[in-house]
Amino acid sequence: MGVKGFVEGGIASIVAGCSTHPLDLMKVRMQLQGETQAQNLRPALAFNPGSVHAPRPPPPPRVGLITTGVKLVQQEGVAALFSGVSATVLRQTLYSTTRMGLYDMLKKKWSDPNNGGSMPLTRKIAAGLIAGGIGAAVGNPADLAMVRMQADGRLPPAQRRNYKSVVDAIRTMAKDEGITSLWRGSSLTVNRAMLVTASQLASYDQFKEMILEKGVMEDGLGTHVTASFAAGLVAAVATNPVDVIKTRVMNMKVVPGAAPPYTGALDCVLKTVRAEGPMALYKGFIPTISRQGPFTVVLFVTLEQVRKLLKDF
Numbered sequence: 001m002g003v004k005g006f007v008e009g010g011i012a013s014i015v016a017g018c019s020t021h022p023l024d025l026m027k028v029r030m031q032l033q034g035e036t037q038a039q040n041l042r043p044a045l046a047f048n049p050g051s052v053h054a055p056r057p058p059p060p061p062r063v064g065l066i067t068t069g070v071k072l073v074q075q076e077g078v079a080a081l082f083s084g085v086s087a088t089v090l091r092q093t094l095y096s097t098t099r100m101g102l103y104d105m106l107k108k109k110w111s112d113p114n115n116g117g118s119m120p121l122t123r124k125i126a127a128g129l130i131a132g133g134i135g136a137a138v139g140n141p142a143d144l145a146m147v148r149m150q151a152d153g154r155l156p157p158a159q160r161r162n163y164k165s166v167v168d169a170i171r172t173m174a175k176d177e178g179i180t181s182l183w184r185g186s187s188l189t190v191n192r193a194m195l196v197t198a199s200q201l202a203s204y205d206q207f208k209e210m211i212l213e214k215g216v217m218e219d220g221l222g223t224h225v226t227a228s229f230a231a232g233l234v235a236a237v238a239t240n241p242v243d244v245i246k247t248r249v250m251n252m253k254v255v256p257g258a259a260p261p262y263t264g265a266l267d268c269v270l271k272t273v274r275a276e277g278p279m280a281l282y283k284g285f286i287p288t289i290s291r292q293g294p295f296t297v298v299l300f301v302t303l304e305q306v307r308k309l310l311k312d313f
Helices: 002-019 021-031 035-039 043-047 065-076 078-082 085-110 121-154 166-177 179-183 186-213 221-251 265-276 278-282 285-309
Strands: none
Touching (some): 021 085, 021 221, 085 166, 221 278
């Protein structure tokens, strides 16, 4: 019974991940806008507001979702919209299958059989936090490879990593940067995944229960779409700042013998906010919600259909 939840969640996650991959790619590109300026901040300017230095150059104009997509296709071709899709498949297989399966197990264990199998919102959130954290730790290497493969096209040709596949990316990172590099940014990945899973899965279950209890709609496609889109909005608002920092830490190029652009997540936050302002933490929010909404809808609609297909197994 426990394995079934992993299979159902894995199938739904892979379908959702592949179908919304181009939006995820554009989100990553938008989150990296202005990063060079943040990395080049001098230490005194980054951490001591009272220090006097030459005026900071104005940040480059921000590019929107549609412009980002058009430029990407013009410069790299239509196939570039699916750059890193092999990493997305591996990530969903490792990360999402784990979190969906664990959440399902915890939900069944903690639900009250005397109350129609329902579970308080606090327990749903706790289940989401636990499942998301474990899933992220398992899937971090694939997540790291996905971010790098998606970001590669924005670099000058001489600086591109040119990974052939997700397996090649993981193998190259382990060889050139050490095995531990595969978990670079893992604290951010885990924190983000805990927020995503708690806000996404818990809120979906909560919205769905509310719709059914109040008799707004019957249990069907309309209910699943409404509850899942609301859950996607909640997840996007909660996780975008962590997602921006995670993307930048994972994408940074570490040169042997030289100091890394960021010493960690906090350093990345400080440099990003100093260079680009607090709203930089919500860069890529439009593609985030544009992806998170459809992703969550496809995820839960597919999950509900897969559950129907596998109900007798």
